[in-house]
Amino acid sequence: MKYLGIDLGGINVAAAVVEEDGTILGRGRVATPRSGAEAVAAAMSEAVRQAVENTGCTMADIASVGIGAPGVIDPREGVVEYWSNLDFHHVPLVSMLEQRLGKSVCIENDANAAALGEYAAGAGKGSTSMIAITLGTGVGGGAVLDGKLYTGFNYAGLEVGHFVVEYNGRLCTCGRRGCFETYASATALIKRTKELMLINRESLIWQVVDGEIDRVEGRTPFEAAARGDLLAKELVEEYQSYLACGITSLINIFQPEVFCVGGGVAGAGETLLGPVRAIVDREDYARDSARRTILTLAQLGNDAGIIGAALLPLFR
Missing domain, CATH: 3.30.420.40 (ATPase, nucleotide binding domain)
Known part of the structure; x- marks a missing residue:
């Protein structure tokens, strides 16, 4: 099973196709736009496209997509409540990306996502x-x-x-x-x-x-x-x-x-x-x-x- 992760940063949006054991199979990266939530969602979609293409698979091979995002996150609603860098207020980033990718998407604060990565595939494995x-x-x-x-x-x-x-x-x-x-x-x-x-x-x-x-x-x-x-x-x-x-x-x-x-x-x-x-x-x-x-x-x-x-x- 393959999963796709997105790291939303203030400078770059990075995406990667990841196996269940944490092995990264392929990556994509684009600059983070400064022109609003729609542009950011589009950039995330492009990073995903690059990662999937560089892995040699298709979106049909991807079980789900996860986002690690800075700021105040409501994972249940799939919303970035607040992110000062891009002046995000109550942005429904999950639904915006699901519409673009046709996949189930979840979101979490980036620090929590990093901790989970270390637990699953790093120091805490x-x-x-x-x-x-x-x-x-x-x-x-x-x-x-x-x-x-x-x-x-x-x-x-x-x-x-x-x-x-x-x-x-x-x-x-x-x-x-x-x-x-x-x-x-x-x-x-x-x-x-x-x-x-x-x-x-x-x-x-x-x-x-x-x-x-x-x-x-x-x-x-x-x-x-x-x-x-x-x-x-x-x-x-x-x-x-x-x-x-x-x-x-x-x-x-x-x-x-x-x-x-x-x-x-x-x-x-x-x-x-x-x-x-x-x-x-x-x-x-x-x-x-x-x-x-x-x-x-x-x-x-x-x-x-x-x-x-x-x-x-x-x-x-």
Whole structure:
């Protein structure tokens, strides 16, 4: 059986034909139009056509189509309630695509779709439950519990970036203070790096970015710390402590079999995750249990969302 996944992004629309085990057979990609919902639906249809053609099959071979989309999604109604990038308000994207493709279509938030992809074909494959977080512009995430994607009764569950790790702490874009993503996102790490660079002009971090502070990325402090810079080392340790705090809290609530970490900052690999794991091992409430949550890196990279979108009907 073949399934088709669509990853709707602010820059590109990507589509892929996917087997039930998560193997990608063929792809399509077009630029995301800026001219309204009808144009976006047409672009999605074109990406689908390319993916099917590049796979060497026809739409008759496709069991169903799934969309991973940013913004506030109502999967039951098949509607994008709100997406700021394209000013979408209550857009019935599922019905628009079903009319074009003649196939059953389902939709899910892109972070949930990515988590499902990792569960089905990546770090969580074969497990009974998994939580995934992505360290990017914010902190996104999703959960598969007892083999089913968990989204809450109103589809807004697992907003993992917006529980508090520092009471009355840094102001978050959501309006609260001290949210997890204000300490653990790539954005937060970059901002904190720049703040400390301005205090310490002698830090090797300046050399890493060739003296240009606007070139700071999530990996920058890790590179400077690897060169022995004390400021960068303290910065990385501070970041890891907040990341471990949030991860431990999520593990204590859900005790998933697997917890995976992806996104740009996770490119530091075990340099990032090793010290985090040591803190979690020490603070996890179930630390004396014979069965412990496996904390690991995500495996699928940018393919997680498109695989998860394709396999949505199998995990609802």
